[in-house]
Amino acid sequence: MNPFDTKPAPIERTFESFCELYPTPYDPRETDPYTKCRVILMNGTEFEAVKFSHQIDRHIADPDLRRELAMSRRIEQQQQKKLANLKPIGESILEHTIGYEQLAVDLTAHLAKRVSTQKVKDALDLALLEDFDHLYRYSDLLEMDAGEHAERLVGRYTEIMPGRPTISEHRFPTDGIPTPLGADAPLFDRLAACIITASEQQTMNYYMNVTGFYGNDLGRKLYQEIAMIEEQHVTQYEALEDTNASWLARLLMHEYAECYLYWSCEQTETDERMRKLWARHLEQELSHLHKAAELLERFEGTDWRQVLPEPDFPDPLRLESNVGYVRAALLSAQLTYKDHAPKPVQELPGKDPFFVYQDAVHARLDHVASHAVIDATIRRLGHDYRFELSPHPVTELQPREVDNTQIGRDPRIPGYTGVMPG
Numbered sequence: 346m347n348p349f350d351t352k353p354a355p356i357e358r359t360f361e362s363f364c365e366l367y368p369t370p371y372d373p374r375e376t377d378p379y380t381k382c383r384v385i386l387m388n389g390t391e392f393e394a395v396k397f398s399h400q401i402d403r404h405i406a407d408p409d410l411r412r413e414l415a416m417s418r419r420i421e422q423q424q425q426k427k428l429a430n431l432k433p434i435g436e437s438i439l440e441h442t443i444g445y446e447q448l449a450v451d452l453t454a455h456l457a458k459r460v461s462t463q464k465v466k467d468a469l470d471l472a473l474l475e476d477f478d479h480l481y482r483y484s485d486l487l488e489m490d491a492g493e494h495a496e497r498l499v500g501r502y503t504e505i506m507p508g509r510p511t512i513s514e515h516r517f518p519t520d521g522i523p524t525p526l527g528a529d530a531p532l533f534d535r536l537a538a539c540i541i542t543a544s545e546q547q548t549m550n551y552y553m554n555v556t557g558f559y560g561n562d563l564g565r566k567l568y569q570e571i572a573m574i575e576e577q578h579v580t581q582y583e584a585l586e587d588t589n590a591s592w593l594a595r596l597l598m599h600e601y602a603e604c605y606l607y608w609s610c611e612q613t614e615t616d617e618r619m620r621k622l623w624a625r626h627l628e629q630e631l632s633h634l635h636k637a638a639e640l641l642e643r644f645e646g647t648d649w650r651q652v653l654p655e656p657d658f659p660d661p662l663r664l665e666s667n668v669g670y671v672r673a674a675l676l677s678a679q680l681t682y683k684d685h686a687p688k689p690v691q692e693l694p695g696k697d698p699f700f701v702y703q704d705a706v707h708a709r710l711d712h713v714a715s716h717a718v719i720d721a722t723i724r725r726l727g728h729d730y731r732f733e734l735s736p737h738p739v740t741e742l743q744p745r746e747v748d749n750t751q752i753g754r755d756p757r758i759p760g761y762t763g764v765m766p767g
Contacts, residue, residue: 346658348604349638349649353631356416366426368622370433373440378500379664380619382448383610384431386664387626389547390540390606391425394418397599401592410644417633424626438555439487439564443498445548446483449476450503452544454667454674456537459659464523465534465585467687469541470674471521472578477671478508479571481731482715485722486564488730496732502666505732507742509678511715513690513753514574515706517698521577521682522584528652530587533659538585539602540662545582549575563721566714581682593641594652600634601653609661672738678752691756703754710750719748 371381398418402411432441453476457469484495484505495505526535552572559565590598607627614620638649650656680687681699693699707713711720722729728745737743741752751758 346608347656348601348608348631348634348658349656351631351635353628353635356420356632356636359420359629359632361423361427366423367430368427369618370431371616371619373433373436377615378444378447378498378502379451380614380616381444382451382664383614383619383623384428385444385448385547386452386544387606387610387623388425388428390543390603391421391428392547392550393543394421394599394603395425396546397596401596404592407644410640413636413640417636420629420633424629427622437491438559439483439491440493440498442483442551442555443480443487443495445551446476446480447499447503448544448664449548450480450671451664451667452662453541454670455663455665456541457674458667458670460534460537461531462526462534464685465526465537468523468581468585469537470677471680471682471687472545472581473671473674474509474678475511475514475574475578476508477675478511478514478715479574481505481507481729482511482567482571482718484732485730486567486718489718489722489725490561490564494730494732499732501732504668504671504734505730506737507749508675509680509753510749511571511574512707512710512713512750513681514577515703516577516682517702518580520684520699521581523581523685524584525588526585528587528590532653532655535587535598536602536605536659538582539598540606542579542582542586543602545575545578549579563714563718567718570714584685590652591645591647593637593645594647597634597637597641597649597652600630600637601656603630604634605658606662608658609663612661613663668734675738675742678739678742679758681753690753691758693756695756713750716748716750723748 371384395418398414398421402414405411450473453469453473457466457473460466460469480503487493487495499505526538549572552568552575556565556568556572559568604627607623607630610623611620611627614623641647641649641652679689679691681690682688683693690699710716719729723746729748731745742749
C-alpha cells in the first residue's frame with residue numbers, strides 16, 4: 346500500500362465525540378494477548394506523536410505552522426484517550442505490566458529479525474534480553490502478590506524465565522548510545538528505530554508514573570529499578586534516529602510510521618471490533634500524513650519523495666510468538682554495551698565505568714529489587730515462577746532455587762562468545 350495514493354478527509358472532519366472516545370474496554374480474560382499488546386503499542390505511538398508535535402511547537406515561531414500542528418495534535422490526543430480507555434477497570438497495574446513486557450519482547454524480536462543494519466539489530470537484540478528478564482521478574486511478583494500465573498496472561502505465546510539479569514543491565518550513562526542512521530538507511534530500519542523508541546518511551550513513562558502507586562514496598566522498588574533500565578532503552582533507541590533530518594521531515598516520518606502501524610494492526614487483528622477501530626484511526630492518520638507532506642513542501646520547499654522515495658508500506662508488522670529467536674539470543678546474555686557496540690563483560694578492563702556504576706547503584710545485593718523479588722518467591726515457594734517450554738538454554742540460568750546475579754555482570758564468570766543470533 347502506498348499511503349500517498351489515498352485521498353483522506355480533511356483533518357477538521359475527523360474529530361470524534363466524547364461518546365466515541367470512551368469505547369467498551371477489551372475483556373482481560375477473553376481477549377487475545379496480542380490484541381492487548383497492540384493497544385499498548387498504539388497508545389505509546391500516539392503519546393510519542395503528541396510529545397513530538399509539542400517539541401516542534403516549542404522550537405518554531407511561525408504562527409501558521411503552529412496552528413497547523415495544533416489541528417493534527419488535537420486528533421492525536423483524541424486517539425490516545427480512546428486507546429487508553431480500552432484498558433478495563435478491573436485490570437491491575439501488574440497485570441497490565443505483563444502486557445507491556447510481552448509487547449517489548451515480541452515487538453523487539455520481530456523488528457530484530459527484519460532489520461538489515463547491524464547497529465540497529467545489535468541494539469534490539471541486546472535490549473530484547475533485558476525486557477525478557479523484566480517479564481520474568483514482574484511475573485514472579487504477580488505470582489507472589491496475587492497468586493496468578495502470567496503464562497495465562499501471555500497466552501503461552503511467550504516464555505517466562507530469566508534473561509540478562511536485571512541487576513546486570515545497569516550501565517554507565519555514556520555507554521549504549523549508537524550512532525544515528527542516515528537518510529539513506531533502509532526504510533524498515535528507519536521505521537524500526539521510530540517504532541521501538543515510541544514503544545519503549547511508553548513503557549518508561551508508565552513505570553515512572555505507577556512506581557508510587559503499587560501496593561507494597563517491594564513492588565514499588567521493582568518498578569523503580571526497571572524504570573531506570575527503560576530510560577536506558579529510550580536513550581539507546583532514540584540515538585538511532587536521523588539527527589540531520591529537519592523538524593518537518595521527521596514529522597513526515599512520524600506520521601508515516603503511525604499509518605504503517607495502524608495498517609499493520611488492521612491487517613493482523615483477530616478481533617473484528619478492534620479491526621474497525623484500527624481502520625478508523627488509519628483514516629485519521631492518513632489525513633495527518635498528507636498534511637505533513639503539505640507542510641514540508643509549504644514551509645521547507647521539500648517534496649515528500651525526498652524523505653520517502655519508496656513509499657509503499659513494508660510487509661505488516663506482526664506480533665507473534667518468538668520463542669526460538671529469543672532462545673538463540675539468550676546465548677549472548679554475557680554482553681553489555683561499551684561505547685556504542687555490544688561487548689562481553691569479560692573483555693572490559695577492571696576499572697571500566699561499567700563496574701564503577703554497578704558498585705555505585707548496587708551497594709547491597711539484598712537492596713536490589715529485581716533480585717529481592719526472585720529471592721522472596723524462592724523463599725516462599727521453594728523455587729521461582731517460570732513458564733518454560735524446555736530447559737533454559739543457558740546452563741547457569743537453569744536452577745530455580747537460586748537467582749543468578751553474576752551473568753553479564755561478573756567478569757570472572759566464564760561467558761559466551763558474544764555472537765548475536767543471525
